[in-house]
Amino acid sequence: MIPLRIQVEGATREDPFVVRLSGATADTTISGLWDALLVHSEDEKCAYQTRHGELRLSGIRSSDLAGDVLLVDPTRKVGHRLLRAESPHNAFLVTERCDQICTMCSQPPKRYHVDLFPLFQQAAVLAPKGMTIGITGGEPMLFKDQVFELLRRTLAARPDLSFHVLTNAQHFDETDVGILRELSNGKVLWGVPLYARESSLHDAIVRKPGAFDKLMNSLGVLARGGALIELRTVVLKTNAPALESLAEYVSVQLPFISKWAIMQLENIGFGRMNWDKLFFDNSECFAPIGAAIDVARGRGVNVALYNFPLCTVPESYRAFAAPSISDWKQRYLRECDGCVSRKDCGGFFTWYPEARGFSRLGLEQIEA
Amino acid sequence: MKIWPLRFRELGPSRVLFADDAGGYFVSDPAFLQRYVDSALSDTDRKFLYEHGHAFNRVGDLQHTSFTWRWTARQSAREKIAYVILVPTLRCNLTCTYCQVSRAAENAKGYDWDTDTLEAVLGFLDRLETDEIKVEFQGGEPLLRSDLLRRVRDHCRKRFSRSEFVVCTNLQRLGPDEIGFLDAVDTYTSTSLDGGLLHHERYRTRNRALTEEFFENLDTVVQRFGQRVSALPTVDIDDPPEIETLVTAFESYGFSSIYLRPVNYHGFARRRRAQRDDLSRWNAFYDEFIDFLIDRNFQTGHVMEEFYLSLCLRRMLQPGHDGHVDLRNPSLPASDYVLIDFDGRLYPSDEARMLSRIGQIDLSIGTAHDGIDQEAIAARVPSAFNNFDPDCIHCPYQPFCGTDPIDDVSRYRRVDIPRQDTWFCGRQLAVFDKAMSLIYSSDERVLYSLRKWAGLATWPNSLAPEHHDTSAHTS
Numbered sequence: 001m002i003p004l005r006i007q008v009e010g011a012t013r014e015d016p017f018v019v020r021l022s023g024a025t026a027d028t029t030i031s032g033l034w035d036a037l038l039v040h041s042e043d044e045k046c047a048y049q050t051r052h053g054e055l056r057l058s059g060i061r062s063s064d065l066a067g068d069v070l071l072v073d074p075t076r077k078v079g080h081r082l083l084r085a086e087s088p089h090n091a092f093l094v095t096e097r098c099d100q101i102c103t104m105c106s107q108p109p110k111r112y113h114v115d116l117f118p119l120f121q122q123a124a125v126l127a128p129k130g131m132t133i134g135i136t137g138g139e140p141m142l143f144k145d146q147v148f149e150l151l152r153r154t155l156a157a158r159p160d161l162s163f164h165v166l167t168n169a170q171h172f173d174e175t176d177v178g179i180l181r182e183l184s185n186g187k188v189l190w191g192v193p194l195y196a197r198e199s200s201l202h203d204a205i206v207r208k209p210g211a212f213d214k215l216m217n218s219l220g221v222l223a224r225g226g227a228l229i230e231l232r233t234v235v236l237k238t239n240a241p242a243l244e245s246l247a248e249y250v251s252v253q254l255p256f257i258s259k260w261a262i263m264q265l266e267n268i269g270f271g272r273m274n275w276d277k278l279f280f281d282n283s284e285c286f287a288p289i290g291a292a293i294d295v296a297r298g299r300g301v302n303v304a305l306y307n308f309p310l311c312t313v314p315e316s317y318r319a320f321a322a323p324s325i326s327d328w329k330q331r332y333l334r335e336c337d338g339c340v341s342r343k344d345c346g347g348f349f350t351w352y353p354e355a356r357g358f359s360r361l362g363l364e365q366i367e368a
Numbered sequence: 369m370k371i372w373p374l375r376f377r378e379l380g381p382s383r384v385l386f387a388d389d390a391g392g393y394f395v396s397d398p399a400f401l402q403r404y405v406d407s408a409l410s411d412t413d414r415k416f417l418y419e420h421g422h423a424f425n426r427v428g429d430l431q432h433t434s435f436t437w438r439w440t441a442r443q444s445a446r447e448k449i450a451y452v453i454l455v456p457t458l459r460c461n462l463t464c465t466y467c468q469v470s471r472a473a474e475n476a477k478g479y480d481w482d483t484d485t486l487e488a489v490l491g492f493l494d495r496l497e498t499d500e501i502k503v504e505f506q507g508g509e510p511l512l513r514s515d516l517l518r519r520v521r522d523h524c525r526k527r528f529s530r531s532e533f534v535v536c537t538n539l540q541r542l543g544p545d546e547i548g549f550l551d552a553v554d555t556y557t558s559t560s561l562d563g564g565l566l567h568h569e570r571y572r573t574r575n576r577a578l579t580e581e582f583f584e585n586l587d588t589v590v591q592r593f594g595q596r597v598s599a600l601p602t603v604d605i606d607d608p609p610e611i612e613t614l615v616t617a618f619e620s621y622g623f624s625s626i627y628l629r630p631v632n633y634h635g636f637a638r639r640r641r642a643q644r645d646d647l648s649r650w651n652a653f654y655d656e657f658i659d660f661l662i663d664r665n666f667q668t669g670h671v672m673e674e675f676y677l678s679l680c681l682r683r684m685l686q687p688g689h690d691g692h693v694d695l696r697n698p699s700l701p702a703s704d705y706v707l708i709d710f711d712g713r714l715y716p717s718d719e720a721r722m723l724s725r726i727g728q729i730d731l732s733i734g735t736a737h738d739g740i741d742q743e744a745i746a747a748r749v750p751s752a753f754n755n756f757d758p759d760c761i762h763c764p765y766q767p768f769c770g771t772d773p774i775d776d777v778s779r780y781r782r783v784d785i786p787r788q789d790t791w792f793c794g795r796q797l798a799v800f801d802k803a804m805s806l807i808y809s810s811d812e813r814v815l816y817s818l819r820k821w822a823g824l825a826t827w828p829n830s831l832a833p834e835h836h837d838t839s840a841h842t843s
């Protein structure tokens with residue numbers, strides 16, 4: 001597994017700060033206030049010169065850290081790798097609060113909130129060229145003003161960057177159309193979950209009465225603001241039978257979305273607690289998903305399957321399966337050894353429960 | 369609840385097609401039509417209309433926003449010119465019967481770009497705003513001037529970040545020089561293939577040796593360049609090709625798409641011909657051709673499509689897909705492509721150049737030297753829309769359809785002819801009717817082809833929405 005937290009010692013201040021790690025001892029191309037200059041490197045120990053003292057890092061090679069942006073918490077002596085230069089999967093977890101309690105939530109909400117927006121703002125500006133940064137939670141848009149401000153300021157300073165904001169879209173209103181338009185030059189993708197076209201079913205899944213109506217209102221606001229929208233639907237036992245009907249709804253009422261991601265469940269958080277009630281084994285029955293894909297594509301909606309191992313998807317739909325699982329939580333099984341499709345396949349979440357997962361997996365289903 | 373206006377058209381006994389301005393369609397019955405015109409819709413009617421995107425509650429709600437989005441997505445946006453058709457020479461080494469006015473004899477003088485014109489063309493390309501370009505070389509036979517083609521191609525490769533070239537050639541002469549030009553990954557070969565050997569010979573080569581030469585050359589380019597070769601048939605409705613022979617010929621060269629176009633005669637050639645029933649014969653031929661494909665696809669499993677029908681199907685099911693000029697609305701001249709003739713004059717299309725050439729009307733819109741004449745463009749804007757045409761506003765196919773004022777001028781010498789009396793409309797209506805009948809078919813053979821053409825694994829029922837409220841009573 002890729003380490004996301006690193007032991008850090010030697011900071012001369014107490015409150016958290018952000019630094020960007022240079023790649024080589026002689027790297028003179030970076031010299032900003034926020035840069036940490038590599039001064040010593042040996043196996044899994046390295047030292048960096050910063051404004052806040054000489055930081056000593058252990059447990060990882062400096063070569064794996066080149067260009068990373070680190071959030072250093074001196075009292076706990078840890079550095080969080082906020083942005084990993086070599087990875088396409090980077091996100092700021094801006095809050096753990098949320099106003100929904102979705103049955104499959106992978107990151108169940110917590111009450112307390114630490115405001116780190118100023119540090120995220122600094123980190124974003126230090127990101128490697130062209131990076132896409134995720135904004136996630138909890139529900140980031142509980143702090144709507146701060147998120148908008150973060151997006152606006154970062155993109156003004158760094159037009160090469162992009163953002164992917166995961167939001168339950170409960171908090172947009174007509175007054176947001178202006179700022180959304182300002183941000184509508186293709187740099188911000190709003191990932192928004194929708195589970196069913198029947199409001200009662202959707203509300204039951206997110207466990208918040210009235211959520212569906214708020215969501216539809218927000219989607220209208222996003223559309224009028226010219227926002228790029230990635231609609232996200234996790235397939236569950238509860239909503240799978242309603243998926244084809246949802247596809248019709250999407251094509252008629254949400255034709256402005258950029259992409260519809262149909263997703264498999266992640267076995268963590270509430271997803272782990274409710275796994276047996278929720279997990280829909282598409283390796284046994286793909287029909288409702290296939291029907292939804294055909295409706296959506298027939299109507300010109302761009303569809304993708306996230307978190308589906310390729311061998312669980314019938315041949316004719318495999319082209320839609322994207323290798324979507326982030327590198328730091330991805331693994332493969334014994335079945336995958338020597339699989340011809342492994343390089344195109346996203347595999348499994350680290351916490352995938354083999355004994356209670358897909359009933360049909362593996363090579364014998366991949367004829368190539 | 370407010371309902372967006374619906375247009376309707378009878379599809380068959382007791383079957384009425386309805387469509388809104390954004391292209392949302394469904395089939396219902398005369399009883400529903402009666403309730404609709406009487407403003408006496410049942411609750412079931414209203415629920416159906418709301419759920420299928422034909423209604424909204426208040427301006428600015430999601431249903432209103434999505435409808436306006438779908439409407440807007442059907443209007444063609446004006447774009448930068450990124451497609452240029454070049455005619456470096458009008459001379460040709462064949463005398464096909466279809467081609468009376470757009471050619472000159474092979475050894476004629478004064479029908480090629482001179483040095484000044486070449487420079488003007490290159491200058492015109494330089495001044496385009498686009499960074500990516502497609503260039504189509506037409507003629508005459510453009511390969512007679514492969515030297516000019518090379519000059520243009522070299523220039524474009526340097527000037528644009530991406531460039532692609534299509535050579536429309538009769539493939540009659542294919543020496544090392546011609547092959548050498550076509551042999552490049554950014555260069556595509558497009559030729560004419562009218563059917564079997566005899567048919568091709570009757571209309572194009574009129575000489576067995578030449579015919580055999582053409583087929584040999586076609587073999588050569590297909591073998592060498594594979595997917596970079598395409599072919600188009602030209603169909604004369606007075607003597608249409610044998611359908612099976614045509615399809616087999618295309619399949620034998622590995623083509624999976626055939627674009628059926630009727631030849632449009634100009635000038636003398638037109639006047640000599642009785643045109644009156646051309647349209648109905650064309651539509652009958654087209655219909656027979658599609659049915660043949662559907663049967664054949666189902667039986668052989670080798671799928672062949674008719675290009676225009678596939679495109680219309682996509683355009684009816686989805687927003688967008690208005691790349692074809694006949695399906696574009698508004699269709700503004702020189703909005704994203706332009707033609708430069710052998711004498712450096714600019715035209716909005718090939719048809720426009722031919723009409724101007726026979727002296728019927730001057731449809732040029734500038735010169736390569738001076739650029740596009742915006743006044744000439746502005747004069748044509750009114751006829752570029754179908755939204756307000758007195759016939760089209762009642763037609764459920766309007767959201768999918770385009771407009772072709774140049775075809776109207778060519779056939780009737782005016783653009784203000786009642787739409788439904790035009791060739792253009794007659795052909796469009798027939799294709800759209802055919803497409804609708806396929807969408808609503810339950811014939812296994814039809815569904816097989818629809819799935820294959822659309823690239824779907826199943827053909828969902830919701831692509832053919834139906835509404836019938838049998839419990840509603842009609843006054």
Ligand code: SF4
Pocket residue numbers: 309310311312332333335336337339340341342343345346347348361362363366
């Ligand atoms: S067996 Fe192959 S297709 Fe299946 S999960 Fe493993 S790598 Fe993916």
Ligand code: SF4
Pocket residue numbers: 754757759760763764765766767769770787788792793794796797
């Ligand atoms: S041209 Fe004919 S088919 Fe097209 S919209 Fe007008 S009336 Fe309908």
